[in-house]
Amino acid sequence: MMGRLTRVGAVLSRTLSAWWARGGRRALKIAGAVLVLPWVLLVVLAVFTPLPPELVRGPESGEVSVVIRDRHGVMLRELRAGDGTRARWVPLAAMGERIQRALLAAEDRRFAWHPGVDPAAVLRAFGQLCVEGRVVSGASTLTQQLARTVRPRPRSVVGKIGEMALALRIEASLSKREILEQYLNRVVFGPGVRGVEAASRFTFDKGTAELSLAEAAALAAMPRGPVLYDPQRGTERLLRRRDRILRRMLDGGLASEAEVAGALAEPLRVAGRGGGLGAPHLVEAVLSGAADRRAGALRGKVSEVTLTLDRGLQREVEVLTQEAVRSLGSRAVTAAAVVVLENATGEILAYVGAPDAEDEARLGHNDGVLALRQPGSALKPFVYGLAMERLGYTAATVLPDVALELPLAEGSYAPRNYDGRFHGPVRLREALANSYNVPAVWAAAALGPERVLERLRALGFLTLDREATHYGVAIALGDGEVRLLDLAAAYAVLARGGTYLPPRAVREARDRQGAALVLGEGDGGAAKGTATAGEGTATAGEGTAAAGVRGKPVRVLDAVRARIVTDILADPQARLGAFGEENVLELPFAAAVKTGTSKGFRDNVAVGYTPEVTVAVWVGNFDGSPMVGVSGVTGAGPLLHGAMVAAARLRPPHAFEPVDPAAIVEVEICSLSGKRPTAVCPHRRGELLPREEVEALGSCDMHEEVLIDRQTGLRAGPLCRGDAVEARVMERYEARLAGWARAAGRPVAPEEMSPRCGEEAAQEGARREAMGVVFPVEGARFVMDASVASVQAIRLRASVPRGARRPRFVVDGQVLAAPEGWADYALKPGAHRVRAEAEGARPSEEVGFSVEE
Structure with a gap:
C-alpha cells in the first residue's frame, strides 16, 4: 500500500512540475490578483466615500421621541420623532453590558476584529450561494447594517459594494464603541421603533440598563426582522430566536452556563402597548413653556418629561368634563376646561383643556386652560381684599348697592346686578358672597383702576397688559381677559394665606441624551415687564412674577385679609340671598367657592379651594358664541362640584386653619x-x-327709636302725648341710600312732624336730613382725552331729601343749579371740591376729586 501511495505521489509531483513549467506560476498570480484586487478597489472606493455627517455630529443630530409620564412614572403618551418613530438616544455606557453582548452574539461575533467587512463571512456566504443556489446566510457586519441604516441603497451588487465601502469608511473614522453606540441608537427594532432604548421602553417598559439577559437577547433578535419578530404580533418566533441567541452567547463565551440556563427558563413577558392621548393639551403647553414658566419651553430639548399630573385624577376629571358638556348641550355649550392645583407646591394635578382634543367640529384642539377669557365676578375677591388693605374696609363695611352711574370716555357706565335688582346697604361679606356687581364697582372706583390692575398683575394675571384706563372700574367685574390657569393660581394665593407660587407642570425632564435637566432656568415668558404690586407688597416685575418663575414663594396679599376673604367665600349662609339653599356650591367638606359669568353669557367660570387643592373651571364655546341661560352656578358650578369631590379623594381636605386670635x-x-x-x-x-x-368700628347709626303720632304716622312733636304716641325702632339712611330705602318700603323714620304737634316742629323736621353728593366719589380721578376737541364734562349727582327746595352744587365756590338733583360740570385740570346744598336741608360734606390732562 505504501509503495502504491509513493508512486501516486511521484506522478502528481511530476504533473505539477510540468504544469508549473508550462505557465502555472502565471495562472496562480492571476488568481491571486482576482482575489485581492476587489478588496484593493473597495478600499480605494472607501477613501473617496464621505462619512455621513450625522455620524460626525452625534446624537444631537437625530430627532428623538418624547415620553410623557405622570407624577408616579406611569406613561401617559409618547410623542414620536419627526420620522414617525419612537426613538430615544442613550449613550453606550448607560445601556448596560447585557444588550451589547447579546447583540454581538446575534449579529456579529467577530465585530472586534474585522475592519467593517468580514472576509470570512463573505466567502462563507458566497460558497453557500454556489452550493445551494440561494442565499443561506448574510454577510453583513454591524458596521454594514449601520451604513445601510444611515444611507439606504438598492439591493443590488452595486448597492452592496457601496454599503461595504461606507462600512470601511465608518470603521476608519469611528472607534468600535462609537460604532456600536450609533448602531444601537439608529437601527430599527420594530414597527415604528428606532433604537434599542425606545424598543426596551416600548416592549418591556424599562430602560436597557435594567434588562435581564433574556430580555436583552429578545431585543437583540429584532433588528434581523423588525416585523417578523414584533412581539405585538405574537411571541412564538421571537422566543425561538431569543433562545438561539442565548445559546450562541454560551458558545461564544459571552455568557456563562448558569446565566444562559436562567435566561432560557425565563418567560417572555411583554408590556402593554401603553401610551394613549393622555393630557394632550397639557403636553403641548409644557413643550411650549406656557404651563410652567419655571421650566421654560422644552420642545426639541427633551426625551422624557415627568409631569406633576396624577393619571387617575386626570382621567376622572376628563370624564366629568365630557359629561358636563353633554348635559349642557341643549343650552348651546360645546366646550369646558378644568385645572386642579396642589396648593402647597403649585403643582398641576389635573389639566383638561377641552372635552375632546380630536373633535375638530367643536374646536377641540383649543386649550381652555390657556385661552384668554373674561372671568366675570371671579376677580371680586381680589378687589375687596385690596380695599381691606388700602381703604380700611372690613367684612362688616356697608357698601351701597343702589343705582350708580360713572362717566367714561365713550359715555357713562351704570353697573347692574345679575338679578336685576338693587339691594341697598349691604355688608362686604354679603356683597362678595352673593356676587353683587354694584358694590364691587363702588369699591373699585374708590381704589382707582390703577391700584386694582397693579394688584391683579401681582397675582399673576400678566395678560392684563393694557393701560388701566382701558379697563376702568369694570375690571372689578372681569372686564379683561385672563387664563384659567392664572385664575387658579391666584385663588391658590388665598388658600395659602397670601403667598404666590407659580403653577408647576414638570417634575423632571431629561435631555435627548437622557441626562436630567436643571429646571427653573426658563425665561419666564410673559413675566417680563409687569407693573408693581403697590404699596406694602412685592413688585410683579422684580418680585412676584420674576421670583415666582424661579419657584420662590412671594407674599402678595396681607395674610389677615386673605384669611377673612376665605372665610367669606366658605360661608354658605352669606350667599343664601343669591344662591339659595342646597346649591351646587355646597360641598361635603369645608371649601371656599366663587363663580363668574362674563357679559353676554359667553364665559362661565367657577373656582373652589380647600387648604389642599384649588380647582378652576371654565364652560363656554371656543368660537365665542353665547350660551343660552347659563350662569356660573348652573354652567360651571356642577362641574366644579364634581371636580372638587374627585380632587378631595386624592388630597383629603382638612378644615381651614382657625383664625389667629392675636390678629x-x-x-x-x-x-x-x-x-x-x-x-x-x-x-x-x-x-x-x-x-x-376694631377700635374704628363705631356704634350703629342706622337705627333709632322714634316717637310716632299713631294717627298720622309722622313724627310726634311735643304737642302729641299719651296714647297718641308710639315709640318705634326705625331706620336712618345716608343720602345716597335714602331713595332706595323709601322705594323698598324700609321702616324709615318720617322726615315730617305731625301737624297735630306744631308747625315749627314740622319745619325743624324738614331740616333734619342732609344733602348728599352721589357722584363723584371722594378721591375720584378723571383724565381728559387730548384727542377730543369738544368740551369734556362729568355729571354731578346729588341725593335730595324730601321737602328740600332749589338744590344746587357748589364747585370751588361756583354755584351750579341742579333742579333735578344733577348738573353737568365742564372738566378743568386740577384739584376740586364740591358740595350739594338746598333750602330746607343741611348741606352735604365736601367731596374732593381731581382732573388730569
Missing part, C-alpha cells in the same frame, strides 16, 4: 349697619375683623 377677632355687629349694635338694633351677628380695625 383676627370676632365682634358682634348690627346686621344692617355693620357697626357695634346699640340697644335698639333688632338683628345682630358675629363678624371677623382685623384686631387693629
